[in-house]
Amino acid sequence: MNVFSAISQRRSVRHYDSTANMTDNEFQQLMSAVLLSPTSYNIQHWRFVRVQDQKLREALKDAAWGQAQVSDASELIILCADINAWQDRPERYCRNTDSDTQATLLSMIDSFYRDKPQLQRDEAIRSCGIAAQTLMLAAKAMGYDSNPMIGFDPTRVAELIKLPEKHLIAMMIVLGKAQTAAHPRGGQLPMSEVVVTDHF
Template sequence: MDTFDAIKERRSVKHYDPNHKLTDDEINQLMSLAVLSPTSFNMQNWRFVVVKDSEVKKQIRAAAWDQAQVTDSSLLIVICADLKAWKDNPLQYWINAPKETQDFLVSAMGPFYEGKEQLQRDEAMRSCGIAAQTIMLTAKAMGYDSNPMIGFDPDKVAEIIKLPENYVISMLMVVGKQTKSAMPRGGQLPLDKVVFNDRFS
C-alpha cells in the first residue's frame, strides 16, 4: 500500500475477528520495522511486550476497562520504554559508527540526561509514540487495522507483565482484522488552526 494511502486509511478500529491470527512471520515483519523508528541518540529505548498468551490477554483486558479489542485482536503489544537506556552501555548504540562519532555521542549522552527525570520520561514517550505510528502504518500496509490504547490501569498492567524497575508503559497497541469499520472521522481542524508560519501570531 502507498504510504499516503496508509496514512489516510489508518483508523483506530475497535472491533476485530477473534479467530484471526497473525503468523510468526507477520509479527516478525511488523516488529522488525517498528525497531527502525528513530530515537534520540539512537538509544532505542522502546521495549515491546508482545502478548500471545490468552490468559495474560484476559488479565490485561480486565485492567483495560474490559475493552474487547484487547482479547479479540490478533496481536496485543504493550509499548514500554527503558527510562535509563541512555546509561546502559551507550557504546552499543553506535557500535558500527566511526570512532570519532562514537566518542562524541557516547560521551554526550550522560550529561544530556543525568538527573533530568522529566526529560528521560519525555524522551521515552516520544520514542514510543514514533514507534507506535510505525506499527500502525506498517499494520495498515500489511492489510491489518490497529488501535492505540491509553484506557487501562498502568500499575495493574505493569504488575501483569512484570515491568522492570525504571521502565514505563506508554500505551497498549492492538492489531488485527476488523469486523466493523471505525466511526467516521469526528472532524479535523483546518490547517490554519494548527499550522503557523515562523511563530504564533
C-alpha cells in the same frame, strides 16, 4: 500500499475478528520495520511486550475497563520503554561509527540526559510514540487494522506484565482484522488552527 494510502486508511478499529491470526513471519516483518524508527541518539528506548497468553489477555482486558479489542484482536502489544536506556551500555547505539565519533556521541548523550529525569522520561515516551505510528502504518500496509490504547489501569497492567524498575508503559496497541469498521472520523482541526508560521 504507498505511505499516503496507509496514513489515510489507518483508523482506530475497536471490533475484531477473534479467529484471525497474524503469522510469526508477518510479526517479524512488522517489528523489523518498527525497529527502524528514529530515536534521539539512536537510543531505542522501546521494549515491546507481545502478549500471547490468552489468560493474560483476559486479565489485561479487565484492567482496560473491559475493552473487547484487548482480548479479541490478533495481537496485543504493550509498548514500554526503558527510561534508563540513555545510560545502559550506550556504546551499542553507535557501534557502527569510528572510535572518535563514538567518544563524542557518548559524551553528548551523558551530558544531555544526566540528572534530568523529566527529559529522560519524555524521551522514552517520544521514542514510543514514533514507534507506535510506524507500527500502525506498517500493519495497515500489511492488511491489519489497529487501535492505540491508553484506557487502562497502568498500575495493574504493570503488575501483570512484571514491568521492571525504571520502565514505563507508553500505550497498548492491538492489531487484527476488523469485524466492524471504525467510527466516522471525529473531525480534524483545520490546518489554519494547528499550523503556524515562524512563531505563535
